[in-house]
Amino acid sequence: MESKDVKVTIRPYKISDVDDFMIYAGDESVTRFTRCETFISKEEAINYIKNFCIPHPFCRSICIDDRSIGLIFIMPCTGDYNKCRAVLGYAVAAEYWGQGIATMAVKMIVSQGFKEFPDVIRIEALVQVENKASQRVLQKAxxxxxxxxxxxxxxxxxxxxxxxxxxxxxxxxx
Ligand SMILES: CC(C)(COP(=O)(O)OP(=O)(O)OC[C@H]1O[C@@H](n2cnc3c(N)ncnc32)[C@H](O)[C@@H]1OP(=O)(O)O)[C@@H](O)C(=O)NCCC(=O)NCCS
Known part of the structure; x- marks a missing residue:
């Protein structure tokens, strides 16, 4: 069921997002289909926000009322052969699944990403065959x-x- 009332935004990460970040990054049902291992300590989450999310070319916190409930990024590929494309990844905290939030966030970051990176004319996503929810998100977007x-x-x-x-x-x- 999609909630039309939910106001979803995407914004850069702050270190102070760490407690909210742990809710999804520390949840195995969320990390299962991602490249990330499940976070077990607040310290490693702080390091990840500091060393990956903040310096990343386009990693954003998916937010409701400015509270972090998920992560989304577009990573432009580098080098003359690959600069035409970028890779998309995302995850949403389990308690918010099924409300259209990932789809909204994907639509937002794609619009922003094509503007931010003029060389990028293709955004791609690899999805595990078993991950039906993510396939549906991409179709809807x-x-x-x-x-x-x-x-x-x-x-x-x-x-x-x-x-x-x-x-x-x-x-x-x-
Ligand atoms: C994939 C994920 C981001 C989806 O987030 P979400 O906010 O629930 O996504 P949406 O609500 O926008 O859309 C989900 C769609 O998948 C559908 N869906 C969910 N589970 C499904 C299943 N097992 N089989 C088929 N469809 C399914 C929903 O019904 C919905 O489609 P609908 O709007 O047509 O009903 C979320 O499940 C998640 O974070 N998963 C773990 C991380 C992950 O897989 N990231 C992507 C890696 S490629």
Missing amino acids: GFTQEALLRKYTYNKGEVRDMFMFSLLSSDHHP
Whole structure:
């Protein structure tokens, strides 16, 4: 069920987000399909916010009433061959699932990302085949499912089949 009343924003991280960050980053049901291990201490969460989220080219806190309830990023690829594309990743605290929040955040960061990085004409996301909710988020945000990449990558110790999704700037109509 989507709540039209929820006011979702995305903004840069602050160290003071750490307690809210731990709610989702410390939850195995959230980290399961991501590259992140589940955070177990506040200290490692502070270091992650300080050393990854804040210096990152485009990592944002998904917020309700300015309170952090998820993470989303667009990472532009580097080098002359790859600068046309960027990689998208996101996660939302479990208590907020099913309200359309990830879809809203993806739409927002995609709009901002195409403006922020003029070289980027393709934003792509790799999603584990079992992660139906994330596939649905990308579909709702206008991404195209391109391919099934068999035995493509390791996650949480096992080799995984992944779907590749993409959105081109030319397909993007905010
Ligand atoms: C994936 C994730 C970000 C979705 O967040 P969310 O705010 O609940 O997403 P939305 O509410 O915008 O959309 C979820 C959609 O998936 C659907 N969905 C949820 N579970 C599903 C399932 N098991 N099978 C099929 N569809 C499912 C929902 O019904 C909804 O679709 P609808 O609007 O058509 O009903 C959230 O589940 C999460 O953080 N998961 C862990 C981290 C993760 O997987 N990140 C992405 C890595 S690629």
